[in-house]
Structure formats: structure tokens, C-alpha cells
Amino acid sequence: MRILLITLLAFHLCFGDDGLSLDDAIKKVKEHNSEIVIAKFNERIKTLEHQAALGVNYGSLELSQAALRSNDALNVFGYKLQSREATFADFGFKQFNGSNYMLSPEDLNNPKDRNHFQTKVEYTLPLYTGGKLEQYGKITKALESMSTLDLESLRLQKIYEIKKSFYAISLLDTYLYNLQLIASNTKKLEAKTAAMMEEGYVKKVDLLEVQNKYSDVERLIAQAEANRTLLYHFISFLVDEEVTAIKGHYDEVQDVSITDERILSDNLDIKKAEQGVEISKMNIALAQSAFLPQVGAFANYGSSDDKLMNDFSKNDAYTVGLQIKWNLFNGGSDKNNVEKARVENLKASQQLVLAKKQIALYLKQLQTQIKNDEYEIKSLKNEVDLAHVIYENYAGRYEQKLVSINDVLIKQSEELSKVLRLKEVQNARNEKIFELQKLASKEML
Incomplete structure (x- = not known):
């Protein structure tokens, strides 16, 4: 009867049509998990930056x-x-007649109100920045790559x-069975x-x-079912849709x-x-750019009149030019910023070695823990089978009045303990292998 029930359970778990398969769940996690969606937005932000x-x-x-x-x-x-x-x-020349040259020119000092409309187009171009813009481009590109790594890391975690x-x-499910x-x-x-x-x-x-022993077993069943329900809630959260059953059997x-x-x-x-x-090296070059000159060009073209857009070409004008700025002294701030960037580079290098x-x-x-778990699982499987045989033997002897009920219940408790321990070690081994896959940056099933 026991073998038949196990066969039926395995058939149901392996070939049942209802439920979500692990492959489909992983696809849904990649596409719909809220944390991954947010990380994708962050990656897009870094690309735009x-x-x-x-x-x-x-x-x-x-x-x-x-x-x-104005009338100024x-x-x-x-x-x-x-x-x-x-x-x-x-x-004020219209007031001048040769004898009143000491008079204040009224038209110049007290003009009438006047409107002024000015339309201007101006183009500015940085010609040389000491490598500052080049380093900004490299740093933002590196940060974009970093956000991609963060996204992939989060995807592996989920x-x-x-x-x-x-x-x-x-x-x-096997434990509950x-x-x-x-x-x-x-x-x-x-x-x-x-x-x-x-x-x-x-x-x-x-x-x-x-x-009393039956009540203990019923309590363990209720706890296991509650934990299973919680796991389904967690899976629903990960895939962003309600999941009440899974398809397939996943043992070891x-x-x-x-x-x-x-x-x-x-x-x-x-x-x-x-x-x-690499980013810390770029920050050194960025800090060093403060010691170099900044060269820029500009050109503007426009027109002014007392009426909006009135005969634009008649009053048009242009200006072109170059500008050079060179910070010669700022109290040692630039020197300290370069030194700070160098120290941060040393720190980042040491963090890499430590990582x-x-x-x-x-x-x-x-790897060591996985091997230990595998040895323990192999042993526990034999112990579970043996514990069940011993329990059945004691139950039969109890019917023959050869042992007490207490002896029977002790053997049953031993069987239950072995079953629980087997489940715990199997879970622990699976988690370590999944952790190893994540460490290897792989999505293997």
C-alpha cells in the first residue's frame, strides 16, 4: 500500500497539468518581478546619463x-x-547753438520711454577641457555597465x-506525505x-x-501546510501573479x-x-583636469528693434570669440581632490583583492557543506527506511503484548525525527547549490 501511494504521488507531481512550472516561473520573474523592473529603469537612467x-x-x-x-x-x-x-x-545736438554748450542735453539725459525687442541665437562649444568631458563620458559609461551588472545580480538573486x-x-509535499x-x-x-x-x-x-502522539503529528502537518501556503504567497510575489500550485516534482x-x-x-x-x-582611475584623471586650461568658442547672431521681428536683417549683428580659463590657485583644493581620488583608487584596489x-x-x-549534506542525505534515507521498519516491527510486537505502547511511540518519534531531518538537510543542500549557481552567475536548473 505504501509503495502504491508513493507511486501515485510521484505520478501526480510529475505529470499533473495544473500549476506553474519552474521554467515558466523563471521567465515570469525576469519579465514581471517588481524589483527587476525597477532595476531595468535604473539601467535605462544610467544609459541616458x-x-x-x-x-x-x-x-x-x-x-x-x-x-x-525702459526710460533709463x-x-x-x-x-x-x-x-x-x-x-x-x-x-542733445539739436539744443546746441554755440552759446549754450553748458546746458544739459535733454534728449540724452531724459529720453522718452522705448520698447526693445532682441532676438538672438548663440552657439557655445567646448574646445578643450583638460580631459574633463572625456572622463565624464568614461565614468558614466562605466556606471552604465555597473547598473547592468547590478541588474544581472538582482536577476540571479530572484x-x-x-x-x-x-x-x-x-x-x-514529500514531507507532508x-x-x-x-x-x-x-x-x-x-x-x-x-x-x-x-x-x-x-x-x-x-x-x-x-x-497525544496523533495530535503531535497533526500539529506538524498543520505547520507544514502553513509554511507551504506562505511559500506560495512568496512565489506569487516574485512572479507578480497569484500562484496556488506548481507543476513538476523537485527533489534534489x-x-x-x-x-x-x-x-x-x-x-x-x-x-x-x-x-x-576602473572608475576610481577615471576619477584621478578627472581631478587632474582641474590643473589644465579650459578653452571654449562661441558665436551669436541676432537682431534688435523697438518692434518685435521688425526688419530682422536690417538690424542684425553677430559676435564670435574664444575664451580661455585657467585656475592658477584655489587654496590647494584641487591638489587635495587629486590625492583623495588616488586614495580612493587604493581603497578600491584593496576591495577587489578582498572580494x-x-x-x-x-x-x-x-563545496564542503554540499559534500557533507550529500553524505548525510544518503545516510538519512537509509535511516528513515530502517526507522519505519523498526516502527512497524514494534507495532506488531505491541499487538502481541511483547512491548509497551511507550516503546512503540518512541520508535515512531524516531521515525518522525529522521523524516524531518532528511527534509531539512535536503533543503539545506539545495539552497547551497542554488547559492553556488548564483556565485557562478549561472541560471541552471
Whole structure:
């Protein structure tokens, strides 16, 4: 009967049509997981920041339109000059007759209100920045690559979580099946004990002990079912849709067959640390650019008049030029910034060395723990089978009044303990292998 139930359970788990398969779950995680979607937005932001940094190299073209009105003497005279309308009368010459040269020129000092409309297009272009713009472009490109690594790292983390959950549910199903078998056996033992009590062979306390053991098993079943429900909620959160059943059976995942050298070369944390070193080098060059001159060119073209867009070409004008700026002294701030960038580079280099050592050590720890778990699983499987045989033997001897009910329940507890321990070690081994896959930056099932 036990073998038949196991066969039916395996058939249902492997060939059931309902539920979400692990392959489909991983696809849904990649496409719909909220954290991954946010990380994709961050990657897009870094791409746009890089493009914006490159755009500065091409300069800027600006259109400006000013609309002014003033009776300020300087402004009005300037407006007339810009509109090419200044006359000698604006200097007060119409008041001059040869004898009143000491009089104040009224037209110049107290002009009438005047409108002024100026339309201007100006283009500015950085010609040389001491490498500053070049380093900005390199740094933003590196940060874009870093965001891609962050996205891939998060994607691997979520795949790790979904695989761990699927295997945990599958092991819980097997564990629940074993608990149900133990509960069924305990119920049969309860019936036998009740029958023996009626015949006067055992006392009521024996029946109470069996009933208490059955309650313990029922409690473990309820806890396992609650944990399974929680796992389904977590899977639903990861794939961003409700999941109430999974398709397939996931028992013990295969070990990772990748060399240590390949794992370390592909590890994303090491790649991010290497990227950090490169960025710190770029920051040194960026800080050093402050000691070099900044050269820029500009050109503008426009027209001014007292009426908006009135005969544009008549009053047009242009200006072109170059500008050089060179910071000669700022209290040593630039020197300190360069030194700071160098120290940060040393720090990043040391962090890279440390990351390689830590990950290499963690790799060895995982590999050792996986081997230990495999030995324990192999032993526990034999112990579970043996514990069940011993329990059945004691149950049979109890019917023959050769052992006490307490002896039977002890053997049943031992079987239950072995079943629980087997599930725990299988879960632990699977999690370590998934962690190893994540360390290797792989999505293997």
C-alpha cells in the first residue's frame, strides 16, 4: 500500500497539468518581478546619463527673445545703438547753438520711454577641457555597465529565490506525505489500542498516549501546510501573479559542474569590484583636469528693434570669440581632490583583492557543506527506511503484548525525527547549490 501511494504521488507531481512550472516561473520573474523592473529603469537612467554626458561635447545652441521697456537713459541709448538708430540728436545736438554748450542735453539725459525687442541665437562649444568631458563620458559609461551588472545580480538573486521556493514546496509535499502516512499509522495504532483496552489488555493511559502522539503529528502537518501556503504567497510575489500550485516534482538538484577558476572569473561581485577600480582611475584623471586650461568658442547672431521681428536683417549683428580659463590657485583644493581620488583608487584596489579572497573562501565553504549534506542525505534515507521498519516491527510486537505502547511511540518519534531531518538537510543542500549557481552567475536548473 505504501509503495502504491508513493507511486501515485510521484505520478501526480510529475505529470499533473495544473500549476506553474519552474521554467515558466523563471521567465515570469525576469519579465514581471517588481524589483527587476525597477532595476531595468535604473539601467535605462544610467544609459541616458551617459548619453547626456556625451552630448556636452557637441556644445549648445540657444535661442533667446527679450522684450523690454525702459526710460533709463543708458538703456534707451543702448537700445538705439543695438537697433542701429542712434543719431546726433540723441546726444542733445539739436539744443546746441554755440552759446549754450553748458546746458544739459535733454534728449540724452531724459529720453522718452522705448520698447526693445532682441532676438538672438548663440552657439557655445567646448574646445578643450583638460580631459574633463572625456572622463565624464568614461565614468558614466562605466556606471552604465555597473547598473547592468547590478541588474544581472538582482536577476540571479530572484531566480535563486524562485528555485529555492519551488524545491522547498516539493520537499514539503514529500514531507507532508510522510507525515500523513505516520498519522495514518498512528490512527491505526489508536484503533488497535482501543480494541485491546476493551479486552482489558492495556490501560486507558496507553490510548491517551497514542492520541497525544496523533495530535503531535497533526500539529506538524498543520505547520507544514502553513509554511507551504506562505511559500506560495512568496512565489506569487516574485512572479507578480497569484500562484496556488506548481507543476513538476523537485527533489534534489544536481550539483554545479563548473571549475573554481570559471566561477571566480564569471562572478558578478568580482566584476563589480573590478569596475569600481576602473572608475576610481577615471576619477584621478578627472581631478587632474582641474590643473589644465579650459578653452571654449562661441558665436551669436541676432537682431534688435523697438518692434518685435521688425526688419530682422536690417538690424542684425553677430559676435564670435574664444575664451580661455585657467585656475592658477584655489587654496590647494584641487591638489587635495587629486590625492583623495588616488586614495580612493587604493581603497578600491584593496576591495577587489578582498572580494576575490572572500568569494574564493565562500566557494570552498559551499563545496564542503554540499559534500557533507550529500553524505548525510544518503545516510538519512537509509535511516528513515530502517526507522519505519523498526516502527512497524514494534507495532506488531505491541499487538502481541511483547512491548509497551511507550516503546512503540518512541520508535515512531524516531521515525518522525529522521523524516524531518532528511527534509531539512535536503533543503539545506539545495539552497547551497542554488547559492553556488548564483556565485557562478549561472541560471541552471
